[in-house]
Amino acid sequence: MTDARATVDAYLQALIASGTERGIQIAAYVDGRLVLDTWAGVADDETGRMVDGDTLFTIYSATKGIVATAIHMLVERGRLRYDAPIAEYWPEFAANGKGAITLRHALSHQAGIPRLPPGTTRFDQTNWDKMVATIAGLTPEWPAGTRTEYHGLTIGHTVGEVLRRVDGRTVHDFIHQEIGRTLGIADLNVGVPPEKEARVALLRDAVQPPGPNGPLPSTAGAMNLSETRRAMLPSSGGIANARSLARMYAMLDGGGILDGVRLLRPETIASATVPHTAPEDGRREEVNFALGYRCGGTYFSYPSLLRAMSTRPTVFGHSGAGGIMAFADPERRFAMAMTHNLLRHPEPEIEFPTVGIVRVVRTAVGVAD
Numbered sequence: 001m002t003d004a005r006a007t008v009d010a011y012l013q014a015l016i017a018s019g020t021e022r023g024i025q026i027a028a029y030v031d032g033r034l035v036l037d038t039w040a041g042v043a044d045d046e047t048g049r050m051v052d053g054d055t056l057f058t059i060y061s062a063t064k065g066i067v068a069t070a071i072h073m074l075v076e077r078g079r080l081r082y083d084a085p086i087a088e089y090w091p092e093f094a095a096n097g098k099g100a101i102t103l104r105h106a107l108s109h110q111a112g113i114p115r116l117p118p119g120t121t122r123f124d125q126t127n128w129d130k131m132v133a134t135i136a137g138l139t140p141e142w143p144a145g146t147r148t149e150y151h152g153l154t155i156g157h158t159v160g161e162v163l164r165r166v167d168g169r170t171v172h173d174f175i176h177q178e179i180g181r182t183l184g185i186a187d188l189n190v191g192v193p194p195e196k197e198a199r200v201a202l203l204r205d206a207v208q209p210p211g212p213n214g215p216l217p218s219t220a221g222a223m224n225l226s227e228t229r230r231a232m233l234p235s236s237g238g239i240a241n242a243r244s245l246a247r248m249y250a251m252l253d254g255g256g257i258l259d260g261v262r263l264l265r266p267e268t269i270a271s272a273t274v275p276h277t278a279p280e281d282g283r284r285e286e287v288n289f290a291l292g293y294r295c296g297g298t299y300f301s302y303p304s305l306l307r308a309m310s311t312r313p314t315v316f317g318h319s320g321a322g323g324i325m326a327f328a329d330p331e332r333r334f335a336m337a338m339t340h341n342l343l344r345h346p347e348p349e350i351e352f353p354t355v356g357i358v359r360v361v362r363t364a365v366g367v368a369d
Contacts, residue, residue, distance in 0.1 A: 004364040005038050011360045012040040020353050022342035023051040023201050025242035028361055029250035029335040032258055035365050037243050043201040043341065056187060056200045056239045057339035058223050060320030063238030064156060066188055068107060068272070068292020068318075069248065069264075070174050071159050075103075076268045079166045082107070082291065086158065089165045090132075093158075096139040105144040106151070106158050107291040108276035112140030113158075114151045122222040125153065126231035128170075132161045148278040148289060156235030159292070171234050180244075183251060183261060187244040191232040200229055200239055201341040203322075220343060236321070245326040245337035249317060253328035253335045269330075273316045294318055296327075308355045310369050323354045334367040 001009075008026060015021040023041035027034065043051045074080045080089070082104040087094035093101070098113070105111040116125075116134065125131055135157055151158075160171040167174055172190040180188050192200060203220035222228050229239060251257065256264030272291040288297035294317065296310035309315045309327040317327025322343025328335045338357055362369060 002035075004036055004366075007364040008036060008038055008361055009040065011357070012038070015353060015357075016041045020342075021340055022204060023055070023057075024338065024340040025051060025053065025055065025057065026338050026357065026361060027242040027246035027336070028365055029246055029253075030365055030367055031333045032250055032254050034243070034246075034250075036361065039242075045204070046202060051201065053243060054187075054199055054241065056189070056192065056196060056241055057324070057341055058200070058203055058229070059238045059240050059245070059324050059326075059339060060236045060322065061152065062240075062245065062318045062320035062324050062326050062337075063190060063234055063236060065293050065318035065326060066175055066179070066238060066240075066245075066248065067156055067160060067163075067171060067190070067234045069179060069252070070163060070171065071103070071107065071292060072264060072268055072272045073178060074163060074166060076264055080162065086162055089162045090136070092133075092136040093161075095136055098136075098138070098140055098144075101140070101144045103159065103162065104276075104291065106155055108148065108278075108289050109151045109155065110145050110148050110276070110278045111151060111154075111158070112142045112144050112147070113138045113154050114141065114149045116153050120153075122228060125157075125233055125237075126227055128157070128232055131157045135161075146279055148276075151235075153235050155292075156233065160232070160234040170232060172232050179248060179263065182263060183247060183258060185244045185247050187239075187241050188248065189239045190234050190237070192229045192239040194230065196239075197226060197229055203341050203343060206322075206342050206344045240339065242326075242337040242339045245339070246335050249326055249328040249335035249337065252316075253330045253333055255330075273314075275313050288313055290316055292318075308352065308358045312369070319354075323352050325354050325358065329367070332367045334362070334365075336361055 023043045025039040028036040039051045041051050043049045043055045083102050087099050101111045203224050205220050255266035275288045275295045288295040295313045296315035297313050314331050315329045319325050326337035
C-alpha cells in the first residue's frame with residue numbers, strides 16, 4: 001500500500017466510524033497515471049455487501065459531465081455545431097417558441113427550459129420517448145441566452161436526443177462504445193445493464209435536522225429501484241465507479257489523450273470549458289457553467305460542495321446530489337472522482353464532507369489546489 005493510499009484510507013475509515021460516510025470510492029490521476037484507487041465501507045446494508053473497486057454507485061448530476069463529453073466528440077467530428085439551433089437536428093423541438101435555442105444555450109443552462117411540468121415523476125423520466133416529447137412541448141421561460149439557471153432535469157434528455165438524432169445510437173451506447181471501449185473504461189453507464197445491477201450500491205439518506213421549510217426530501221427513494229437504475233437518465237441517473245469517472249477526466253486534463261489514445265483535441269476541450277455567463281444569473285449560483293461542465297469558482301448555492309473542486313475557473317467537472325464529485329484540473333494535471341452512497345443535502349454554512357476529502361486527497365498525492 002502506498003503512503004498516499006494509507007493516508008486517504010485512514011481518513012475514510014474515520015468518516016465511516018463517525019457515521020459521516022457509509023460506502024465510498026476515490027480514484028485520482030496525476031500526469032495521466034492512476035495514483036490512487038481506494039474504497040471503504042458498506043455497499044448494501046441490507047445484505048452486508050462491502051464496497052470494492054468494482055462497486056457501482058448512482059452518480060446523479062455527475063452524469064452530465066459524461067454526456068457533455070460525448071457531445072463535444074460529435075462537435076469535433078463535424079456532426080454537431082454549438083451555435084446551430086437544436087431544431088436543426090430535432091425539428092419537433094422548435095414548438096412553442098424554441099426555434100432559436102442552440103446547443104450552446106442548452107449546454108450552458110441558458111435555454112430557458114429549466115423545469116419539467118409540475119407532476120412529472122421520476123418514473124415518467126425513465127420513459128425516453130415520453131420525456132423528449134415533454135421537452136419538445138415546453139415553452140421557454142426567458143429568451144435563450146439572456147439568463148442562466150440550472151437545467152437540472154432537462155439538459156440531459158435535450159442534448160441526449162440531439163445525439164440520438166445525428167448519430168442513431170442511444171446516449172448509453174455512444175458513451176459505452178466511443179468513450180468506454182476506446183479508453184478502456186468498463187463502467188460509465190447511463191442505464192445500468194441487468195448483468196451489472198448486482199454491483200450497484202444501495203443509496204441511503206444521511207440523518208439531518210429539518211431544513212427551514214420542514215423535513216428534507218429523500219434524494220434516494222426511487223433511485224434504488226431496478227426500473228430507475230436501468231433507465232437512461234442522462235441528467236441525473238448515471239451509474240459508475242470512481243476509477244471510471246477519474247479515467248475519463250484524466251483524458252480531459254491531458255488535452256484529450258490518455259495512454260496514447262486520443263478522444264478530443266486540446267482546442268476542443270479548451271473551448272468547451274470556458275465559463276459561460278448570461279447577462280442575468282437566475283438563482284445567483286450558476287456563474288461558472290461551461291458547456292456541460294461546471295468550472296471552479298465561488299458559488300452562492302451549494303457553496304461548499306462546488307468549491308470542493310477548486311475556486312480556480314480552469315478546473316472543471318461536475319458534482320452530483322448528495323456529495324458526489326468528479327473533475328479535472330489541467331493546470332495541475334490532476335483528475336479525481338469520489339462516489340458514495342450516503343447522501344447529504346446542502347446546509348448553509350456547513351461544509352460538505354466532500355470538501356475535506358478532496359483536500360486530503362490532494363495533499364496525499366502531492367497536488368496543491
